[in-house]
Amino acid sequence: MSDHEQQQPAPRRGKVLEALTRAERKVFTRPVPKSANAQVKFLLTRAKESVRSLAERVGTSTRTIERYRAGKLKKPQKRLQAALVEATESEWQPQVRARAREQASTSSGMMVEVTAYFGFTCTGSSDDGRIRTITTPISPTYARQILDLQEAGATEEDLHPIVAEAITESYFTEWGTRADGLRADFTHVQTIEFMF
Structure with a gap:
């Protein structure tokens, strides 16, 4: 067996984790x-x-x-x-990544663009779940929670509920100004991108 045949395959991560990694790598300056x-x-x-x-x-x-x-x-x-x-x-460039993460967690938040199946829980809701493409900002509070979970080694399943809450807050309830009590969950993620 050659040295090349002894190599192990690289581990696969879920789409949310991969999207967070790609977002960090887009901030490289060199x-x-x-x-x-x-x-x-x-x-x-x-x-x-x-x-x-x-x-x-x-x-x-x-x-x-x-x-x-x-x-x-x-x-x-x-x-x-x-x-x-x-x-x-x-x-x-760990310092560049750390600076982008800190800024997203404290002041600017981040953007998410996702195509997934969104289902809803709300009293009196008539909107059935379906595949949607959504681009919306995520508040610094949710950005910090998402990035902290990622850093702590969270799984894809750990991240889905917090990302869904962040999207619900900014997109569906418009920061608490409408659809009081609405809760959105997303599954079957087709594509997702985060931007710092």
Whole structure:
């Protein structure tokens, strides 16, 4: 078995978690290293030059990491390439990401654009649930809750109710000015994007 065949597939996350990750990465002010060699060198600085630690993180052997660092290997297989990209982007510009998260949590909030099935609970409601595309702001209070849950390792199922509450507040009840008591849930998320 070659070093490349020992690689583990990158873990899959739900659409909400992936959308939050994409939103953070859109705020980068410098380009992320693109080549496997540059990614390995960057990740080794983050891992305090621990080849073993990096190899375990991206699911390959220490020998493979050494060969990429030395420039002997250039083009990784898809699984290793995906793991290197994910690891590099998750470590890239932590201060820029932290500043964007702090601003969203305290002053500006964030925007969400989602296409999903929205169902409702409300006394006297005649609006049946259906697929909707909604673009709406999320208040800093809800932005903080969502980002805190993400940081704490929340699952997709943990995030859905809080995102639904945030959308209900801004879109369906217009910050509490109408449809008192309405509660919206969303399922079957087709697409979702967050913007800081």
